[in-house]
Structures are given as structure tokens and as C-alpha cells.
Amino acid sequence: MTHKLFFVMNFSEVVQRWVDDHLVNFLPSVSLDLVIFGFHEGQLKVLLLRFKESEDWLLPGGRVGNRENLDDAAYRSLRERTGLDRLFLQQFHTFGNLNRLTYFSWHETLSRLGMKEMAARLLEGDSALKNHRDVSVGFYALVDYTQVSPTPDLLTDECRWWDIDQVPQLLFDHNAMIRMALKTLRRQLSYQPIGYNLLPDSFTMSELQRLYETILGRSLDRRNFYKQLMNYNVLDRLDKRPTIPSSKAPYLYRFNRERYEQLLDSEDFWIG
Amino acid sequence: MTHKLFFVMNFSEVVQRWVDDHLVNFLPSVSLDLVIFGFHEGQLKVLLLRFKESEDWLLPGGRVGNRENLDDAAYRSLRERTGLDRLFLQQFHTFGNLNRLTYFSWHETLSRLGMKEMAARLLEGDSALKNHRDVSVGFYALVDYTQVSPTPDLLTDECRWWDIDQVPQLLFDHNAMIRMALKTLRRQLSYQPIGYNLLPDSFTMSELQRLYETILGRSLDRRNFYKQLMNYNVLDRLDKRPTIPSSKAPYLYRFNRERYEQLLDSEDFWIG
DNA sequence: TAGTATTGCGTCAAATGTACGCACACAAAA
DNA sequence: TTTTGTGTGCGTACATTTGACGCAATACTA
Structure with missing residues (x-):
């Protein structure tokens, strides 16, 4: 993976290089997609990428290295997009329908984007490649909005948060x-305490409550x-x-990871 | 897939042919494994295969055709092993750790089974093959024990039910x-009625109750x-x-699939 | 000291889960 | 016909959980 060379290449060359690299070093026919949730100003957000030289948005994704665990690949992709490590990350479904991402649909996309040369090149290879498609493992992640530096990848121009709705x-x-992913998140939130991962290291009770209310889509009684x-x-x-100007200042809370692990062990909370 | 030729070939040749076939017609690096649950005489059972000329057992599995949906591939594999169609089948997890099935572990297995020639051949191919490994999508199925004709595949000698414990x-x-899979089954059973798929078309209430008790591992109040x-x-x-010899004959019940679908739509039961 | 927002506890009713009693239906045996 | 055994269906009582809400104590500011 010789990233240093990319700056002297045009986009077509970059993509070709990227494809070649992936054909050799990554599992064929398996990919992964990330639904990265964040929370800011009372809004649940999701991190999206804008495809290069287009207005089309898509989820961040990645591939699994030949000698890499599936979960590790997901963590690596998450790190590459957000700069963060050791976060809540969990697979929620594996997508394998034919009508999803195929080389043909890539061809369509590239053509539409005016990259006809690249598109043609994609299909002129051996027939195995033409018929190729991916089965994709979907992961969802909960991250601290304030800590994230959204970073586009080689195929995208822009990486930024979108309101979920x-x-x-x-x-x-x-x-x-x-x-x-949202359906899974909602269900899981009612059975085990996981929302903390979406907030800064310390937070007030009402911040946490607003987070829960946003995810679940209904209001909860404070007490x-x-x-x-x-x-x-x-x-x-x-x-x-100390920062609140008037009235009583709220307490700050911090998530205790140790006792959380204990809780997962003791009760028959499901981990997925 | 020229199955007709297999009877004049020895096992090594059969396997080689099988591998070749799969390299061309199926997705590389993706496989699927089936945990097929059945229920008989108060015991939860699972369908296992015995590897050819060995005492090693394993789960039935399959691969995804190049032009085949992931779910369809799972249904097809299930049909091939049980002879049954249109059953409860659901993915529960995707396994992608390096320490799972690899060509190297196959090599070990084949060597241990005395098939050294085959083992060597497996590794002497191109290096891509040597480093190859699968990400496997795990499905679990609920089937009617009495309807199943366990059928081994090309690589196995025997296919039969085992008590779950x-x-x-x-x-x-x-x-x-x-x-x-069992953990997922237990959890799901408490949230939606799915156990019917493990029983014959019609059944008594106490049969159904015994099924639930077996799966959940605790006794339930009849009323x-x-x-x-x-x-x-x-x-x-x-x-x-009418067939019970003494005392009152119990009622028979049948699962109503239509109303079940309605139920799934109306309530926010999760489908996975 | 009055005003304001947070905090923590308690209460109460509704809903849900669990244990169990009992009347009845039915079929075979006495 | 009566007894006996088993399945069916309903009701009832009790504990637990859930949701709604009152309220007093706490801290901080003006």
C-alpha cells in the first residue's frame, strides 16, 4: 500500500491502484459497511462520505485483509474514518442480495459520474471480475461526536455528519x-446500557437522558x-x-467500564 | 456441476473436482454454516455431518453462487441437507476470525485423516489459495424432525441428528x-412465537409446551x-x-401462518 | 432572601408475570 | 352407572415491574 505515490497520479490511476491493491491484499467478495452514529445538539447523526467528483453519498466501508480478523477490519476502518479507537462496534446484519453492490452497479455509478474510461476499464478485465459482487457485513458504531475527525478516503471527497432524519x-x-442499524440500536438500548459511547467522557444526567430520548424517539420521565x-x-x-452561570450546577457522570463488563457477565444480557 | 461423473472417481478426485467447481461458480472467501435444530422425544437436536473416512463431525455448510442471493444459498443448502423447503431460517452471526476455517486447517485435517496426497495438493497451488480463508455467515434453522431425510454431501459419509447436549x-x-445459535434461539423464543417450526404440522398443546421447556431449559406452568x-x-x-388409548384425547393445533405474518407486521416484534 | 434549576426519594395505580385452585369434558376401566 | 385419569379452560390471588407524578432538599445567583 504505497500511499505516498498517490499525489502524482490522477484519480483514475488512483482508483486502479486501489483496486489492484485490494485484489491482492484483501479478501475478495467480502466487504464491510459502517453505520457510525454520533450525537450532537439533541440530534442523532450518522457519518457519510461523498463520492469523488459527485453529489452521491454513501456509508463508509472497508475490506478485510487476507490475514486480518473480520472485527479487526471493522475497527481499522472505523479508525481510518474517525481517528478513534476502542469504541462500541457491533455487527448487526450481513447483506448478500444480488441487487446490492456489484461491479455492474459500480460501472453504472462511474459512468454517471462521467468517468467513462474508468468504467469501461472496470469491465474489460477477466469475466470473473465482471460478475463479481460482494457480501457485506454491516457494523454499527457509537462514537463521541466531539472526538471525531471525519476523514474521507481515496474514493471520496468529503466526510461529514448528517442528521439521521x-x-x-x-x-x-x-x-x-x-x-x-437504527432498529438494532433501539432494541439493544432498551436491554443494556450502551448509550454512553455517544457522549463525551463526562456528561450530565440530562444530557444522557436527551440522548436516550433522541434514539428511542420518545420522551422519558426524568426521575x-x-x-x-x-x-x-x-x-x-x-x-x-462549574460552568453554568445561574442556579445549581448539575453533577457530571462518567461511565465505568469495569462494572459494565461485570454486568454483562453476571446477567444474561445479550452481547449480540 | 457434473455430479454424474463422481461415481467413477476416487475421493481425492471428487474433492479436487468439487474444489474446482467451487472456485469457478461460487463466491470466494464467503461460506455459510447451518445450525439446524430439530426436536424429538423431548430432546432438542442438531443435524451434524461426519467427514468422509473419519470420526470428525461438523456443521452442514455451503457456499454462495456467483449469481445467488445469500439467503437463497442458505435455503438451498438447507434443502440439500434435509430435503425440506420454506422453513424458519435466520442468520445469527458472521464469523470472520483468522483462527477459523482456513486452507491450512483443512490441510491439517486432511493430513490427520491420512489423506496426505490430497493435503499436499491443496497447498501446492498458487499462493493465493494457500492463504485463502473464509468469512462464514451463520444461519440457524428450525425444522420438523419427522419430515427430515438427513443427507450427507460429497465430503461426508454420514448425516444424522445429535442431542444438543x-x-x-x-x-x-x-x-x-x-x-x-442456541443463545439467539432462546432469546428470540421469548419475544415471538417461532417454535412451531420444530413440530409436525399438527401437535398438542403439551407437545408444544415440552418443546418450549426444552429450549428454554426450565419448566412452565401449563395454564x-x-x-x-x-x-x-x-x-x-x-x-x-382419537388415537390415544386411555382417557380424554387432547386437541390438536395447527400453526396459522397468515395470522403470524399479520402479527409480525402490527407489533414491533423484531425479525432480525 | 427570593428565585431557579438540579437532585434524590417516595408514593400510587396500571400492567404484567407467576402460582395455583377448580369446574368441566371426555374416554376407558370398574 | 360410577370411578378414574387426563386434558381443557377460566378465574383468582399475589408479587414484580413500569409509568406518572408530588415534593423536599440542595446549591447557586441575583
Whole structure:
């Protein structure tokens, strides 16, 4: 993977190089897609990429190295897009329908984008490549919005957050993927405390509550929420936040990872 | 796929032919494994295959055709092993660790089985093949034990049911797969009525209850079970069974697939 | 000291889950 | 016909969980 050379190549060459590299070093016919959730100003967000020289958006994805665990590949892709490590990441479904990403659909996309030369080249190779398609493992991740540096990859111009309910029409089956990831997230949130990963290291109770309300799409009673969360016993209370100008300052809380692991072991919470 | 020729070939040739066929017609690096659950005489069972000329057992599996949907491939594999169609089948996890099935582990297996020639041949090909490994999508299926004709495939001598708690040490990561499938089954059973697929077309209430008790591993109250199940409103009561020798004959019930679909739509039961 | 927002606890009713009693239906045996 | 065994269906009582909400204590500012 000789990234250093790319700056003297045009886009077509970059892509060709990228394809060649992947044909040799990565598993053929398996890919992975990431639904990366963030939370900011009362809005649930998802990280999207804009395809180079186009207005088409799609989910970040990646491939699995020949000598790489599937999960590691997902973590690596997540790190490459966000700069973050050791986050909540979980596979939610594997997509293998024929009508999803194929080389033919890539051909269409490239053609539409005016990259006819590249498109032709994609199909003129051996017939195995032409008929090739991927089965893609979908992962969803919960990340701290404030910590992320969205980074486009070689095939994309732009990487940025979108409000979950303003996501445009995406390439391939990526809208369906987001729907499914969100459904899984909602279900899982009601059974185990996972939302912390979407917030900064320390946060107030009402921030956490707003997060839950946003994900679940309904309002919760403050006092019941408080009791429930404290019952889990995975939150450490810190000092009060000093910044509020008037009235009583709220306490800050921090997620206790150790006790969370214990909780997962003891109860028959499902891990997926 | 020229199955007719196989009877004049020895096992090594058969395997080579099988490998060649699969290299051309199926997706490389993706496979699927099936955990097929059955129920008989109060015991939850799982269908296993015995590797040819060995005492090693493993899960049935399959590969995805180049122009075949992932789910269709799973249904096809299930049909090939059981002779049955249109059954409950659902993916539960995708396994992609390096330490699972690789060509190297196949080499080990073949060597141990005394098939040294074949083993050597497996590795002497191009280097891509040597480093090759699969990401495998795990499906679990619920089938009617009485309807199944267990059928071995080209690489196996025997296909038969095993009691779930007497499954031996299996090849590769297949024991872990069964554990995970069972966990998923248990969880899902508590949230939606799916157990019917494990019973014959018609069954008594106590048969159904014994099935649930077996899967969940605990006893249930007969009357509450009855109420709960009837509340779902997906069971049709049939005429009484006349065959019981003494005492009152129990009612037979049949699963109503239409109303089940309705139920899935209306409520926010999750489908996975 | 008044005003304001956070915090933590308690209460109460509704819903749900669980255990179990009982009347009845039916078929064979006494 | 009566007894006996088993399956069916309903009702009831109790514990647990869930949701809605009142309220007093706490800290901080003006």
C-alpha cells in the first residue's frame, strides 16, 4: 500500500491502484459497511462520505485483509474514518442480495459520474471480475461526536455528519442499512446500557437522558430515568460542573467500564 | 456441476473436482454454516455431518453462487441437507476470525485423516489459495424432525441428528457456532412465537409446551402457557385426536401462518 | 432572601408475570 | 352407572415491574 505515490497520479490511476491493491491484499467478495452514529445538539447523526467528483453519498466501508480478523477490519476502518479507537462496534446484519453492490452497479455509478474510461476499464478485465459482487457485513458504531475527525478516503471527497432524519438518497442499499442499524440500536438500548459511547467522557444526567430520548424517539420521565440508570450501577458521579452561570450546577457522570463488563457477565444480557 | 461423473472417481478426485467447481461458480472467501435444530422425544437436536473416512463431525455448510442471493444459498443448502423447503431460517452471526476455517486447517485435517496426497495438493497451488480463508455467515434453522431425510454431501459419509447436549468436539469453530445459535434461539423464543417450526404440522398443546421447556431449559406452568399462546392468536384448534388409548384425547393445533405474518407486521416484534 | 434549576426519594395505580385452585369434558376401566 | 385419569379452560390471588407524578432538599445567583 504505497500511499505516498498517490499525489502524482490522477484519480483514475488512483482508483486502479486501489483496486489492484485490494485484489491482492484483501479478501475478495467480502466487504464491510459502517453505520457510525454520533450525537450532537439533541440530534442523532450518522457519518457519510461523498463520492469523488459527485453529489452521491454513501456509508463508509472497508475490506478485510487476507490475514486480518473480520472485527479487526471493522475497527481499522472505523479508525481510518474517525481517528478513534476502542469504541462500541457491533455487527448487526450481513447483506448478500444480488441487487446490492456489484461491479455492474459500480460501472453504472462511474459512468454517471462521467468517468467513462474508468468504467469501461472496470469491465474489460477477466469475466470473473465482471460478475463479481460482494457480501457485506454491516457494523454499527457509537462514537463521541466531539472526538471525531471525519476523514474521507481515496474514493471520496468529503466526510461529514448528517442528521439521521435528513440522510439523502444513498448509493446502493445503504439507506436500508441505516434503517436496520437504527432498529438494532433501539432494541439493544432498551436491554443494556450502551448509550454512553455517544457522549463525551463526562456528561450530565440530562444530557444522557436527551440522548436516550433522541434514539428511542420518545420522551422519558426524568426521575424514573435517573433511578433506572443508577440501578445499573455503571455510572460514577464526579464533581459538579462549574460552568453554568445561574442556579445549581448539575453533577457530571462518567461511565465505568469495569462494572459494565461485570454486568454483562453476571446477567444474561445479550452481547449480540 | 457434473455430479454424474463422481461415481467413477476416487475421493481425492471428487474433492479436487468439487474444489474446482467451487472456485469457478461460487463466491470466494464467503461460506455459510447451518445450525439446524430439530426436536424429538423431548430432546432438542442438531443435524451434524461426519467427514468422509473419519470420526470428525461438523456443521452442514455451503457456499454462495456467483449469481445467488445469500439467503437463497442458505435455503438451498438447507434443502440439500434435509430435503425440506420454506422453513424458519435466520442468520445469527458472521464469523470472520483468522483462527477459523482456513486452507491450512483443512490441510491439517486432511493430513490427520491420512489423506496426505490430497493435503499436499491443496497447498501446492498458487499462493493465493494457500492463504485463502473464509468469512462464514451463520444461519440457524428450525425444522420438523419427522419430515427430515438427513443427507450427507460429497465430503461426508454420514448425516444424522445429535442431542444438543451430547454434541461431540466438532471441527473448526463449530461448537461455538452452536452455542451462539442456541443463545439467539432462546432469546428470540421469548419475544415471538417461532417454535412451531420444530413440530409436525399438527401437535398438542403439551407437545408444544415440552418443546418450549426444552429450549428454554426450565419448566412452565401449563395454564399460563396455554393462555399466553392462545393470546397470540396464531394457533388453530383442530378436531380431537382419537388415537390415544386411555382417557380424554387432547386437541390438536395447527400453526396459522397468515395470522403470524399479520402479527409480525402490527407489533414491533423484531425479525432480525 | 427570593428565585431557579438540579437532585434524590417516595408514593400510587396500571400492567404484567407467576402460582395455583377448580369446574368441566371426555374416554376407558370398574 | 360410577370411578378414574387426563386434558381443557377460566378465574383468582399475589408479587414484580413500569409509568406518572408530588415534593423536599440542595446549591447557586441575583
